[in-house]
Amino acid sequence: MAVSGKKASKQFLSSTTSMASDEDLQIYCQPCDEEGPRLPAHGYCTDCKEHLCKTCFRAHKVSRFSKHHTLQDATNMPKVLQQPSTSIHTGQSDVLTTPCLKHPQEMIKFYCNDHTELLCSVCVTLEHQATSCKVDYIPDISGDILDSKQYQDILKTLNHTSDQFQQMVEDVKNMTNKSNSSLKESLAEIKKFRQEINQRLDVLERQAEDAAKVIKQKNNKNLKAVETTYEDMSKSLKTSSDKIKQLNTSKQTNKLFMELKLAEKTIHNVKGKTQQLLSYDIKEHNFQSNDEILNFLKTEESLGTLTHKTFNTESQSVQIKSRQPSHEGEICVKTSKDKYRCWIIGMTLLTPDLLIITDYDNKAVKMVDTNSQSVSDQLQLDAELWDITTVTSTQVAVTLPSIQTIQFISISSNKLIMKHTVKVGGNCHGISCYQSKLVVSFFNPAKLQILDINGTILTTTDGKYIFQNPRYIICNRSSIYVSDSGMKRVRSIYGSNDDMKRVTMLNWQGDEIGSYSGMGDPRGMSLSDDGTVFVCVWQRYGRHFVIEEISVDCSTGKVVLQDHKRPQAVCWCGKTKKLYYSCYVSDEKYGNFLQIYKLS
Structure with missing residues (x-):
């Protein structure tokens, strides 16, 4: 379509226009010119500010996105190319x-x-x-997007996020340097340990050599004395023999007689001396090695364990808060079904209002309503039960050590319902669940296993060199914590034993990455909302029993409750900031009650 009388401004000209001359301008369909063949314009959309060919013009009328737009036919449409959008700036392409x-x-x-x-x-x-x-x-x-608030906010967020990632890059570099440095130090420690072993073996070798030298010197002294005696007796007998022969030749009968009698006496004395010398015990020596050292080296698979602590871009060393405890009361968990004093040995919080506990002596799982502070339901089992963990919002799992079983229990309509069981290979005690994985500890022998919900073993950690009596377990995304009431280390080459009680920190591969010791005998544990660990402790430094809070990386600890009656199991509610714990005492005043403390 020829248009005369006007010249299109060059700033509005694009590939959608074709100039035959300065006075002759053909206008084409802009959508088609962008993506397809160039077609003459048949109309114009005032909303899109675009010229349209017949096909695009017809489609524009029926499309639900553009059917309400105002269209102009070929007669009324602008005779010059229009700026497509207010968002297009001079000299910029925004197609x-x-x-x-x-x-x-x-x-x-x-x-x-x-x-x-x-x-x-x-x-x-x-x-x-x-x-x-x-x-x-x-x-x-x-x-309206140019320089808008959305533009400013997103740009600010992008810059902030970019800075964060740049800082993370620096953190990773620092962690890499620390890791490499720690490995260099570990290699030096391995060399040092080997040198210590060599030095100790050198000492033992010198001791054995010195003992052999003492025996050799003693033997040489005694044998030299025997040799000298024999030589002297041989010379004396030879002298007597020669003299007797001479006297006999010279016919000196008197002297011969006396010499013969002296010879008889000498022979008698010599025979007695000979018997005495022969009685000296001359031994042949050989070396009998200490097979315990050799067997120890044969059975050991390594010089030691290369442990590590996991670097985390999140805060891995959460500081322990200063908490002010206040006693909020107690809950009686003794029921008419119980035959014995309660021993609440495990507990887990299903919701802030619902606490599920295990009663070892009464072989019962009990549901405790923390609002009414009463037992709302009780489920009897056929064996003593130990620890308990939350599996889902409506299911828990309990360990039964004596029958080597994990019992699953569901909670429906405020009732405890027995579900399926899983048989395990040992005396299961501690149990904790994270993302459908069960972490279970065992006695005799001590070990740790990670299972799926169906009981399939995913990982097994031999506790031989890590723990001895792993009573309780708690876990989160990055770590597994085990309370060990008596870890016994292997006898060292220097002949010493090292017995410890501690909380051991493992990763999900079963490697030890930290520990907290010197506290006394650790029992039940619970994770705080900050990731720190509450742990019941017996006989800390000869003081009364306490509940202690340990940092995420097990580097530090702080007593939060002290002078209490043998705390056994503990459970933290982050929403209410309340700590529930049970006591293992014969006094029913404490054994049949859960204590409640607010920690603010």
């Missing part, structure tokens, strides 16, 4: 040419507000219908 990831042949032109997704026309048609989604045409909504 929608980004291909859709799902439909590469289509360009992204729409935005779904409900799903916050960029879409092409095919995406809109197939997945984001008008009846279910609010979809906008991008040129219709992008005009």
